[in-house]
Amino acid sequence: MTDDEPDPGVPVFEARGVSRTFRRSGTRGRVLTTALDGVDLTVRPGQRLGIVGESGSGKSTLIRVLDALLPPSSGEVLFRGRRIDNASSRQLGDLRSSVQMVFQDPRSSLDPRMTVGDIITEPLRSPLLRSRPDVPRNHGERLAEVLEQVELEADAAGHYPHEFSGGERQRIAIARAIAPRPDVLIADEAVSALDVSVRAHVLNLFADLVRSDRLTLIFVSHDLAVVRHVCDHVAVMRSGRIVESGPIEQIYASPAREYTRNLLASVPKLRVRTASSRRTATEVPDEMPPGPDDPPA
Amino acid sequence: MGALLRIRDLRIGFGRAEALHGIDLTVGEGARVGIIGESGSGKSVTALATMGLLPDTARVSGSIELGGRQLVGLSDTGFARLRGDVVSMIFQEPMTALDPTMRVGRQVAEVLRLHQGAPAGRARERVIEMLSQVGLPDPERISMSFPHQLSGGQRQRALIAMALINQPELVICDEPTTALDVTVQARVLRLLDEQLDAAGAACLFISHDLAVVSQVCDEVLVMYRGTIVESGPIAQVLENPQHPYTAGLIATARIDQIEPGRPLPVIENFWDGKEGRP
Numbered sequence: 200m201t202d203d204e205p206d207p208g209v210p211v212f213e214a215r216g217v218s219r220t221f222r223r224s225g226t227r228g229r230v231l232t233t234a235l236d237g238v239d240l241t242v243r244p245g246q247r248l249g250i251v252g253e254s255g256s257g258k259s260t261l262i263r264v265l266d267a268l269l270p271p272s273s274g275e276v277l278f279r280g281r282r283i284d285n286a287s288s289r290q291l292g293d294l295r296s297s298v299q300m301v302f303q304d305p306r307s308s309l310d311p312r313m314t315v316g317d318i319i320t321e322p323l324r325s326p327l328l329r330s331r332p333d334v335p336r337n338h339g340e341r342l343a344e345v346l347e348q349v350e351l352e353a354d355a356a357g358h359y360p361h362e363f364s365g366g367e368r369q370r371i372a373i374a375r376a377i378a379p380r381p382d383v384l385i386a387d388e389a390v391s392a393l394d395v396s397v398r399a400h401v402l403n404l405f406a407d408l409v410r411s412d413r414l415t416l417i418f419v420s421h422d423l424a425v426v427r428h429v430c431d432h433v434a435v436m437r438s439g440r441i442v443e444s445g446p447i448e449q450i451y452a453s454p455a456r457e458y459t460r461n462l463l464a465s466v467p468k469l470r471v472r473t474a475s476s477r478r479t480a481t482e483v484p485d486e487m488p489p490g491p492d493d494p495p496a
Numbered sequence: 497m498g499a500l501l502r503i504r505d506l507r508i509g510f511g512r513a514e515a516l517h518g519i520d521l522t523v524g525e526g527a528r529v530g531i532i533g534e535s536g537s538g539k540s541v542t543a544l545a546t547m548g549l550l551p552d553t554a555r556v557s558g559s560i561e562l563g564g565r566q567l568v569g570l571s572d573t574g575f576a577r578l579r580g581d582v583v584s585m586i587f588q589e590p591m592t593a594l595d596p597t598m599r600v601g602r603q604v605a606e607v608l609r610l611h612q613g614a615p616a617g618r619a620r621e622r623v624i625e626m627l628s629q630v631g632l633p634d635p636e637r638i639s640m641s642f643p644h645q646l647s648g649g650q651r652q653r654a655l656i657a658m659a660l661i662n663q664p665e666l667v668i669c670d671e672p673t674t675a676l677d678v679t680v681q682a683r684v685l686r687l688l689d690e691q692l693d694a695a696g697a698a699c700l701f702i703s704h705d706l707a708v709v710s711q712v713c714d715e716v717l718v719m720y721r722g723t724i725v726e727s728g729p730i731a732q733v734l735e736n737p738q739h740p741y742t743a744g745l746i747a748t749a750r751i752d753q754i755e756p757g758r759p760l761p762v763i764e765n766f767w768d769g770k771e772g773r774p
Contacts, residue, residue: 254648254677365535394534394704396748399760406759421677424752428760448756465682467707469749471731472714 209280211383211415212242212265217274217284218439219260234260235271236439244382247409247416249426249447251462252436258419261436262385265417266298267291295327296334299376303388305368309360309375316342316356319375328379335380345374348411349404366397370404377408383415384408390425398425405429423459424466427451435459499561500525500665500698501546506558506568508541508550515541517722518558523666523698530701530709530730532745533719539702542719543668546700547585548575563665581611584659586688588671590651594643601627601639604658611662626657631687649680656688660695667692669701673708685711706749710734718742740767 219235235257242248242265250258263269264276267283276284278294299322302308309318320338328334335341346353349370360368369389376384386405390398406429409416420426426433427447434444435458443456454460501523508516516538523529531539544550546560548570560567562583567575579585584607587593595603604626605619614622620639627635630653643651652672659667672688673681689712692699703709709716710730717727718741726739737743744766754760 253679395706396534396704396745396763399748399751399762402751403759403762406757421679427756428751428754461679465678466752467678467681467685467705467711468752469707469710469734469746471710471734472712 210241210243210277211246211279212240212417213275213277213280214238214240214261214265215275215277217261217264217271217276219257219264219269220272233439235264237274238439238441240265240434240441242415242417244415245413246432247418247430249423249430249433250417250419250436251421251423251426251433253421253462256436257439258421258436259387260439262300262387262417262419266300266385267294292327292330295325296331296379297381298383298385299379299381301369301372301376301384301386301389304392305360305365305372308372309368311360313359314356315351315358315360315363315371318360318371319345319356319378322375322379325379331379333380335378341378345378348377348408349374364397365393366400369393369401373401373404373408377412377414380412381414383417385417385419387419388421389418391420391422402428421462422466423451423463435462498525499523500527500563501700502559502561503542503546504559504561506542506545506560507556508538508545509555510553515722516545519719519722519724521717521724521727523700525665526696526698527715528692528699528701528713530703530713530716531719532703532706532709532716534704536721537719538722539719540670543585543670543700543702546666546668547579547583548572549585577611580607580658580664581662582664583666583668584662584664585668585670586652586655586659586672588674590648590655590675591643593655594651596643598642599639600641600643600646600654604639604654604661607658608661622661623657626661627654630654630657630660630691631683632657647680648676649684652676652680652684653687656684656691660691660697663695664697666698666700667695669699669712671703672701674703674705681708688712706745718745743767 217235217238221232221234222229223232238261250261252258264271271284275282283291283294320342322328323335323338323341342356343353346355351367351370360371363371390401393401402425408414418426418429430447433447433450434441437458443450443459450459454463499522503519503521505518505520506516507514507518533539545556546567548567550556556568558568601623604623608614608619608622623639624635627638632638632650632653673684676684701709701712713730716730716733717724718739720741726733726742733742734746737746744763747761747766748763751760
């Protein structure tokens, strides 16, 4: 333990009344889209928070605001008790060195011209991270360590991303994210582009890493059944708002909102079609019923 | 029910590599057959061969018979007459499957005009009717929209309208809902189910997701590295898988039955990739 060790009582992230609007040109002139609408969120150290919702519900915007990749239009964002919503990039050193991200599509998130070894050790060469005391100095050693952690052969380091399968590429992206020993891992639909048979591998890997490296995890997905296996808490988003949140098992077992129930019912399950079930393939209503807290369209 | 699509000993090679090692499959009239397998198992290559969409460099041998007509060696013009009429295809990525510079209504109408020679006014009427049938709200407006102005689910509905407007005998779906989120996926699958029934069309449904296949199909073929390792009625395959790879696929698809905190089963728990390899 060093003096720099964060106080366990201070939340890792805190969002207070965070809104974000985008201006874009549509067919009828400029349109204002509200991606986030007054979001309050607290992420505690060691928490494994799932953020679920349909496309366009604001999940990705929220994590981009938390990671200071996008400033909020209004509201406050704190990282370990310090405001980051109006901070300059120089003041974001702590955030940049402690938080790493894993994206959806490892085909576009890995530089095709770099070897796997260079990709994984690149964050270690970043000036923001070099200054941190616990960032591994010996890059070769750390590379070997993380390759082993994500169950890739040591000689993978000399190859290029295109030589690997989708699941292996996602493990490379994870190895890169954990190389600088972050405290927080943010995964944005990290298993959505993978084959179902490969998904279990990567989910098991997330679970193991969070346990062994004692990470705080923010896991974004449209699939509640997937989130249930890596998270202990969940926030359900719709139209830029958090409409329901709490311990995952509670929400999985008895969702309070119809929207959440629909999200759950939509997850495809193995079933045998019978003549009588042919007409009722799924019980999901055609359009989501509007919630009482729905913003007017 | 007679056989609509009959594939025998189909082999497809690219350069020195063979992607498909001689597969047999039959789709009866109005039947729903799923092909399940991981990326690179040869499921998409099978679909593309049936649609005549393989690159010229592909070597194809064996037989693909559709309604008694041999498709292997068929000319491009021969395929053009079939595509969109007797057989149509729904692709994974509707944004790339649709022409971004053409209004949606015109794209759907094009399929109709090419095969039915319908006059523009009548075609337009039929297009609006079809767009409304696939559950698109305000079909007049949608028909005048460009693909980028629609959501992913709406684009996929437009593709389904396009694939079904000529009432084809066979619809090939290649991962049609993989790019969609779960709620939109559930709605599109239900729509597909209804529309296939209404048209009486047979379906060859390709997916990596066994749960999705089980929502739509009655029979399933399990592919692995260019061969079919198992096939049969879906109930039989799910209840009593014969190949360890199939058993692994079933286990990985059932994550809702695993207690949280426990490791999820992976294929390797069931199969080392060697035993029972054809």
